[in-house]
Amino acid sequence: xxxxxxxxxxxxxxxxxxxxxxxxxxxxxxxxxxxxxxxxxxxxxxxxxxxxxxxxxxxxxxxxxxxxxxxxxxxxxxxxxxxxxxxxxxxxxxxxxxxxxxxxxxxxxxxxxxxxxxxxxxxxxxxxxxxxxxxxxxxxxxxxxxxxxxxxxxxxxxxxxxxxxxxxxxxxxxxxxxxxxxxxxxxxxxxxxxxxxxxxxxxxxxxxxxxxxxxxxxxxxxxxxxxxxxxxxxxxxxxxxxxxxxxxxxxxxxxxxxxxxxxxxxxxxxxxxxxxxxxxxxxxxxxxxxxxxxxxxxxxxxxxxxx
Numbered sequence: 522x523x524x525x526x527x528x529x530x531x532x533x534x535x536x537x538x539x540x541x542x543x544x545x546x547x548x549x550x551x552x553x554x555x556x557x558x559x560x561x562x563x564x565x566x567x568x569x570x571x572x573x574x575x576x577x578x579x580x581x582x583x584x585x586x587x588x589x590x591x592x593x594x595x596x597x598x599x600x601x602x603x604x605x606x607x608x609x610x611x612x613x614x615x616x617x618x619x620x621x622x623x624x625x626x627x628x629x630x631x632x633x634x635x636x637x638x639x640x641x642x643x644x645x646x647x648x649x650x651x652x653x654x655x656x657x658x659x660x661x662x663x664x665x666x667x668x669x670x671x672x673x674x675x676x677x678x679x680x681x682x683x684x685x686x687x688x689x690x691x692x693x694x695x696x697x698x699x700x701x702x703x704x705x706x707x708x709x710x711x712x713x714x715x716x717x718x719x720x721x722x723x724x725x726x727x728x729x730x731x732x733x734x735x736x737x738x739x740x741x742x743x744x745x746x747x748x749x750x751x752x753x754x755x756x757x758x759x760x761x762x763x764x765x766x767x768x769x770x771x772x773x774x775x776x777x778x779x780x781x782x783x784x785x786x787x788x789x790x791x792x793x794x795x796x797x798x799x800x801x802x803x804x805x806x807x808x809x810x811x812x813x814x815x816x817x818x819x820x821x822x823x824x825x826x827x828x
Contacts, residue, residue, distance in 0.1 A: 530562025532712045534593070535701070537569045538580035541762030542587045544771060545716065545746040545753070551775045552743045552808070553714035554593050558800045565708060566595035570603040571695050590765035591772060592792040600708065602700050609695045612703050612733055613655060613688055621732045622688060624653035638684035652693060656685040657729055665724035670741035671808050672717070677724040686725045702726050706735040717742040717812045718753060744814045746778065768792050772799075778814045780807040 534550045536542065542550075557564035566588065568581045581601075588594065616622035626644040629637065639656060659680045666676040677683070688699040705713065720742045730737050745753060763771045772795055777783050785802035789795035 530557060530560035530711055531565065531709050532557035532560075532562060532714055533565040533567055533705070533708065533710050534588075535567040535569045535704075535715075536584050537572070537575075538577060538584060539572070539575045540577060540580060542584045543762055544774070546584075547591065547763050547771055548746055548775045548778050549714070549716050549743060550588060550593050551591075551772065552779050555779070555799060555803045556712065556714050556741065556805060559803050559805060560712070562712070563596045564593075565597055565710075566593075566599050567704060567708070568599060568601045568603075569697070569700070570601055571697060571700055573603075573694070587763065587765045590792075591763075591768045592796045600704065602695075602704065605700070605704065606695065608703050608707065609689075609699055612699060616657065616688070616732060617655070619732075620658070622655050622657050623685075625656045625685070626651070626653045626691075628691075638682070640680070640684055652691055654687050654691040655689040656687055657698075657725075657732065659683070659685050659725075659728065663728060665727050667723065667727060667737075667740060669720070669723075670739060670805075671810055672720065672742050672812075673810065675720065675723070677721070679724050679728055683725055686729065688729075698722065698725055698729060702729045702733065702735065705738060706730070706733075710738050712739045712741065714741045714743065717745045720812075744778065744809050744811055747813050769795060772796075780809045782807075 532553050534553045536546055536550075554564050566585070568585075570576060570581060585599065613622065625639065625642055627639060627642055628644065631644050632639055635643075661680050663679045664676060665679055666674065669675050679686075686698055687696045689695055704710075723740055723742075727737050747753065769789070769792065772792070773783070773786055776786055776799060781799075781803060786795055786798055789798050
């Protein structure tokens with residue numbers, strides 16, 4: 522009998538429109554694009570605009586224009602999570618009907634004494650005029666293991682370390698964990714490449730995939746860029762936006778942060794030429810398995826990666 526067909530590689534980059542595209546975001550975008558191209562696969566862009574209170578007006582369009590200036594354009598139409606509430610609602614209703622999700626009136630202050638980890642409802646009563654959150658029911662002993670392409674074997678006891686996972690917030694907004702799982706499945710994503718700051722979210726997403734009967738993609742978590750102050754770049758004073766008018770220096774810095782040989786891109790004087798050469802010279806095995814890389818300095822707006 523013929524073996525079942527193996528889906529072709531489909532990767533994605535999914536920024537949130539809460540600010541301008543900074544160097545850490547560029548590293549994730551470039552890394553995911555390179556791995557998709559290395560596999561002769563498809564690369565998609567998805568706008569994760571689920572949290573209106575945190576969004577900045579016009580940020581999504583500016584992010585897309587910046588990606589375009591860097592030569593990183595989606596191979597298919599850009600998907601926007603703000604337009605997909607019906608899909609998330611259908612998934613949530615399935616989980617509720619199966620007893621795999623439940624309403625919860627616990628607030629953050631209610632759970633402070635247990636480190637924010639929900640194992641049972643501790644709220645004394647339903648809160649007047651306040652809708653409940655909806656949580657995924659995580660059974661005791663829910664240990665998830667998986668093999669990360671960059672970081673190696675990973676394991677997490679989701680019940681003990683995370684607890685019951687919020688799927689819809691009490692304010693009515695969809696939680697990231699539900700939306701990302703539904704969208705990855707619907708877009709046929711086979712490989713998720715993102716920053717190491719999201720490594721901790723992967724086991725709860727795998728649990729949710731299993732609860733919904735969805736396939737589990739392969740995962741690869743790229744090193745996280747730290748600012749000169751040692752903090753995650755998005756929260757650091759070094760988190761200046763990349764300049765769409767000067768894409769080449771930032772792309773070269775991202776290439777080096779991905780562990781690639783700097784000389785491989787020497788002499789590439791245009792974005793198309795640089796990207797063409799990058800596809801030829803890219804070696805996934807050179808990506809560091811360390812969780813972080815650091816910016817040593819910035820000079821005239823250019824990013825310099827520490828040795």
